[in-house]
Amino acid sequence: MSSQVALVKGASPGIKGSRLSHRRFGLGAVLIIAEVALSLVVLAGAGTFARSLANLTGQQFGFDQEGVLVVNMDTSHAGYNYSQLGPLYRQLYSRLNSLPGVKSASFSKSRAWSRMRSTTVLVKS
Numbered sequence: 001m002s003s004q005v006a007l008v009k010g011a012s013p014g015i016k017g018s019r020l021s022h023r024r025f026g027l028g029a030v031l032i033i034a035e036v037a038l039s040l041v042v043l044a045g046a047g048t049f050a051r052s053l054a055n056l057t058g059q060q061f062g063f064d065q066e067g068v069l070v071v072n073m074d075t076s077h078a079g080y081n082y083s084q085l086g087p088l089y090r091q092l093y094s095r096l097n098s099l100p101g102v103k104s105a106s107f108s109k110s111r112a113w114s115r116m117r118s119t120t121v122l123v124k125s
Helices: 002-010 018-024 027-057 082-097
Strands: 066-073 104-108 119-124
Touching: 002 104
Parallel strands: none
Antiparallel strands: 066 119, 104 119
């Protein structure tokens, strides 16, 4: 008879069993907590990355930018074909170096961190 009483007692809806407490802190709640925690970590990382980029803009990397002129040229829009580029660049180089106050001139096919495919002219005065 005592086993029947225990069965009835355990089946009553007023008693909190392990099944009810498991539902309260189920997989959904754990996933939400994990998502919020991961979001906070990502936000902290993004803030640190943004601060690092801001600090890099003021750094001197050994290249004196004072008195430097950077010009981007897209010779295809000016009507030059590939065979005309060699003489054009040689003429530009000699004319730029002969200007008063110019220490040196140079050419580059592309600039660092630039997606442009034009020719870059650097003039140092």
